[in-house]
Amino acid sequence: MVRQPSINAQHRPPLSIERIVEAALQIIDGQGLGRLTMRRLGDALEVEAMAIYHHLPRGKEELLDALVAHVAAAPAAAPAGDRGGGAWRDELRRWATSYRARLLEHAGVLPLLVTGRNPAALMSTTASLREILRRGGVPEDAAAGAAHALLALVIGHTALEVRGNAPGQGERTDWDVRFHTALDLVLDSVRPARRTG
Amino acid sequence: MVRQPSINAQHRPPLSIERIVEAALQIIDGQGLGRLTMRRLGDALEVEAMAIYHHLPRGKEELLDALVAHVAAAPAAAPAGDRGGGAWRDELRRWATSYRARLLEHAGVLPLLVTGRNPAALMSTTASLREILRRGGVPEDAAAGAAHALLALVIGHTALEVRGNAPGQGERTDWDVRFHTALDLVLDSVRPARRTG
DNA sequence: ACCTGAACACCGTTCAAGT
DNA sequence: ACCTGAACACCGTTCAAGT
Numbered sequence: 033m034v035r036q037p038s039i040n041a042q043h044r045p046p047l048s049i050e051r052i053v054e055a056a057l058q059i060i061d062g063q064g065l066g067r068l069t070m071r072r073l074g075d076a077l078e079v080e081a082m083a084i085y086h087h088l089p090r091g092k093e094e095l096l097d098a099l100v101a102h103v104a105a106a107p108a109a110a111p112a113g114d115r116g117g118g119a120w121r122d123e124l125r126r127w128a129t130s131y132r133a134r135l136l137e138h139a140g141v142l143p144l145l146v147t148g149r150n151p152a153a154l155m156s157t158t159a160s161l162r163e164i165l166r167r168g169g170v171p172e173d174a175a176a177g178a179a180h181a182l183l184a185l186v187i188g189h190t191a192l193e194v195r196g197n198a199p200g201q202g203e204r205t206d207w208d209v210r211f212h213t214a215l216d217l218v219l220d221s222v223r224p225a226r227r228t229g
Numbered sequence: 230m231v232r233q234p235s236i237n238a239q240h241r242p243p244l245s246i247e248r249i250v251e252a253a254l255q256i257i258d259g260q261g262l263g264r265l266t267m268r269r270l271g272d273a274l275e276v277e278a279m280a281i282y283h284h285l286p287r288g289k290e291e292l293l294d295a296l297v298a299h300v301a302a303a304p305a306a307a308p309a310g311d312r313g314g315g316a317w318r319d320e321l322r323r324w325a326t327s328y329r330a331r332l333l334e335h336a337g338v339l340p341l342l343v344t345g346r347n348p349a350a351l352m353s354t355t356a357s358l359r360e361i362l363r364r365g366g367v368p369e370d371a372a373a374g375a376a377h378a379l380l381a382l383v384i385g386h387t388a389l390e391v392r393g394n395a396p397g398q399g400e401r402t403d404w405d406v407r408f409h410t411a412l413d414l415v416l417d418s419v420r421p422a423r424r425t426g
Numbered sequence: 427a428c429c430t431g432a433a434c435a436c437c438g439t440t441c442a443a444g445t
Numbered sequence: 446a447c448c449t450g451a452a453c454a455c456c457g458t459t460c461a462a463g464t
Contacts, residue, residue, distance in 0.1 A: 047428080070457060083429050085458075092457065143340035146388035148395030180389065181382065181411035188385025191343035192377065198345030214378035217418040218411075244447080267438060280448050282439075289438065 044078060049087055051077065053098050060099070060140040097150040103141045104150075106157040107131060120168030121219050127164065128186050128215055131157075135190040142194060145187070158183060169224035178222045185218055241275060246284055248274065250295050257296070257337035294347040300338045301347075303354040304328060317365030318416055324361065325383050325412055328354075332387040339391060342384070355380060366421035375419045382415055 045051065055076045059068050070092055074081035088094040107130050135142060145153075158179050165175035193207045242248065252273045256265050267289055271278035285291040304327050332339060342350075355376050362372035390404045 069455085071455085080430055082431085082458080086428060142343045146339045146343050146391060148392060151392055151395040154389070154392065177407065177410040178414065180386075180407050181414050184385030184389055184411060185378065185382050186385065187388050188381030188383065189377075191384050191388070192351070192381055194343060195345060195348055195351065198348040210374065210377050213374040214381060214415075217375065217378050218414050221414040221417045266436085268436085277449055279439085279450085283447060 047077060047079060047083060047087055049098065052084060052087060052095065053102055056095060056099060057102065057138060057141075061138060065140040065143060093149075096144050097153075099141055100144050100147075100150040101153045103134065103138045104145060104153040104157060106160045107134060118168070118224075120164055120170075120224075121222075123164050123168075124161075124182065124219060125212075125215060127161065128182060129211075131186050132190055132193075132211060135187070136193065139190070139194045142191060146191070154183070165222070170222060171225050174222065178218070181218055182215075185214055189214055244274060244276060244280060244284055246295065249281060249284060249292065250299055253292060253296060254299065254335060254338075258335060262337040262340060290346075293341050294350075296338050297341050297344075297347040298350045300331065300335045301342060301350040301354060303357040304331060315365070315421075317361055317367075317421075320361050320365075321358075321379065321416060322409075322412060324358065325379060326408075328383050329387055329408060332384070333390065336387070336391045339388060343388075351380070362419070367419060368422050371419065375415070378415055379412075382411055386411055 052073070056068055056073055059072060059076060070081040070084060073095075074084060077084075084095070085091055088098070090097075107127070135145075161179035161182060162175050165178055166172070170178065189211055193211075196205060196207065249270070253265055253270055256269060256273060267278040267281060270292075271281060274281075281292070282288055285295070287294075304324070332342075358376035358379060359372050362375055363369070367375065386408055390408075393402060393404065
């Protein structure tokens with residue numbers, strides 16, 4: 033029961049990959065990717081920059097990989113009521129909407145996502161997409177194609193939205209409308225097999 | 230007629246924005262975006278790095294803007310035979326295919342494209358897309374939506390392709406097939422008005 | 427095991443100076 | 446007008462050292 037004085041240093045939580053990634057994300061969201069430096073990250077964690085290398089031996093490269101993994105991870109798939117009749121379309125719409133929101137929330141990470149880095153990061157995402165389509169009765173092949181198209185659309189749209197929302201834009205384009213228009217354009221072409229088992 | 234000796238220095242072409250952008254693109258394509266530095270760019274142009282600032286006063290930021298403009302510029306639209314019957318679909322397919330090829334050729338610039346930088350860079354591109362759809366008899370509103378969806382799809386697909394083509398990938402996915410599958414998914418939903426004037 | 431301090435080889439950029 | 450040289454304030458990272 034030795035009460036620590038509230039001098040606030042000393043007994044801060046120990047460094048961990050989670051804390052590092054969280055602090056990095058905060059810097060990116062608040063100041064932009066360009067201002068994420070190991071030294072600034074160290075400051076935010078109240079630690080010397082060199083301490084980070086003990087947890088991420090590959091240094092900044094490994095940090096960026098972790099950021100991609102963190103942002104690209106699939107949002108938890110809804111439990112799926114699946115009362116037939118094409119409810120899977122709504123499920124895909126919800127999925128796409130929340131994934132877009134996730135990307136916009138961390139728009140500064142987007143440039144890292146369109147790189148070869150951390151190729152495995154999107155696997156669970158595409159898998160959960162294919163699963164929704166499979167449950168909707170869409171044949172395996174078509175489901176793979178549709179899942180890919182959907183993910184590409186969400187990423188591409190978000191990229192355009194980030195570009196369009198740059199300061200000093202004249203006309204106010206309604207990105208929500210654009211997004212759902214494009215979404216429906218794809219979803220309307222996806223068809224389940226004649227009869228669902 | 231004073232023949233210059235072929236000592237190769239001295240009478241090189243004078244620095245210009247075009248030469249600078251071209252050299253920068255060569256560095257990115259060959260070594261990656263991360264290795265594009267003002268000093269290396271200077272070396273490639275056989276000039277001190279500081280000379281570049283005379284042509285691009287805003288420095289590296291302006292250089293990156295110019296790179297985005299260079300890569301994102303619309304490819305020359307085909308002259309359009311327009312013998313009815315939905316030839317515009319083929320025209321859009323050709324456009325999308327060549328735009329994808331352009332992005333893949335300079336994949337290292339893609340991260341710059343999914344940023345707020347140089348918001349005007351894609352305007353001519355979307356305009357030329359809308360023009361093709363308009364000529365195909367697609368109503369203005371639907372054309373705007375379809376153009377946006379198409380561009381988002383091409384950018385998003387290229388992003389996934391760049392990620393997938395990272396070294397050390399197991400299964401050989403056929404990106405051409407994926408691309409055209411996704412393309413058709415979108416194009417199949419775009420309909421011209423009942424009767425074309 | 428975990429963190430620090432000093433050092434190294436690089437960055438982008440400014441500014442006075444050269445031609 | 447166009448380019449250079451030296452300098453400044455930063456980077457990422459290594460490595461020996463502390464606790």
